[in-house]
Amino acid sequence: MKREDLRKAGGSALLALAMALAGGAAIWASNELATEVRQSHAQAQSGRDAAQRALSAARAEEAEIAAKIDRFRHLVERGAVGPEQRLAWVELIRDARARHGLGAVDYEFSPQRPLDPALAPADTGQLEATSSALRIRMPLLHEGQLVALLDDLVRHASALVRVRECTLSRAATAAPGGEQLNADCLLDWITFRPRSGGPA
CATH class of the missing domain: 1.20.5 (Single alpha-helices involved in coiled-coils or other helix-helix interfaces)
Structure with a gap:
C-alpha cells in the first residue's frame, strides 16, 4: 500500500x-x-x-x-354557657309535666360539679363542662309518657341533658290517677363555663 x-x-x-x-x-x-x-x-x-x-x-x-x-x-x-338556670329548669319540668298529663313528679337536683372528662363532649376548647344530676321519680299510665317527658327536657332545656339511667317498675297499687307504673331516672344537666386561667 x-x-x-x-x-x-x-x-x-x-x-x-x-x-x-x-x-x-x-x-x-x-x-x-x-x-x-x-x-x-x-x-x-x-x-x-x-x-x-x-x-x-x-x-x-x-x-x-x-x-x-x-x-x-x-x-x-x-343558654348552656354561663351560670346554671335552675329556675328555668324547674319551670320546664313543671310545664312538661302538665303538657304530658303526668301526676305527681318528685325531683331533686344535686350540687353542681365538674363533669367526668370521659363523659364531656369533645372539642369544648376553653370551656369547662359542669354537671348537676337530677333524680326524678313519677307515676306513669304508660311508657310513652316517660319518653315524651325526656324528649321534652332534652330538646328544650338550657343545658345539655344526658339520660344516665332510667328504670321502670310496676306499682304495688294503682296511684290516684290510675297509674300502674313507676319511673325512676337520673339525668345529667350539663352546662359550660370558661376554664380557670383560660383566655377571655
Whole structure:
C-alpha cells in the first residue's frame, strides 16, 4: 500500500473515531438532559403535592374552626354557657309535666360539679363542662309518657341533658290517677363555663 493510501486510510479512521466520539457524546448529553428533565418534573410534582397538602390542611383546619364556632353558638343559644338556670329548669319540668298529663313528679337536683372528662363532649376548647344530676321519680299510665317527658327536657332545656339511667317498675297499687307504673331516672344537666386561667 502506498504512503498516500495510508494517509487516506488513517484520515478515514480518525474521522470515523471522531464521529463515534461525537455520537457517544450526543447520547450522553441526551441521557443527561433526560435525567435533568425527569428530576425537574419530579421536583415540580413534589412541589405541587406539598402545596396541595398544605391547602387541604388549611381547608380542614378552617372547617374545624367553623364547626367549633357553630357548636359554641349553639350552646350559647340554648343558654348552656354561663351560670346554671335552675329556675328555668324547674319551670320546664313543671310545664312538661302538665303538657304530658303526668301526676305527681318528685325531683331533686344535686350540687353542681365538674363533669367526668370521659363523659364531656369533645372539642369544648376553653370551656369547662359542669354537671348537676337530677333524680326524678313519677307515676306513669304508660311508657310513652316517660319518653315524651325526656324528649321534652332534652330538646328544650338550657343545658345539655344526658339520660344516665332510667328504670321502670310496676306499682304495688294503682296511684290516684290510675297509674300502674313507676319511673325512676337520673339525668345529667350539663352546662359550660370558661376554664380557670383560660383566655377571655
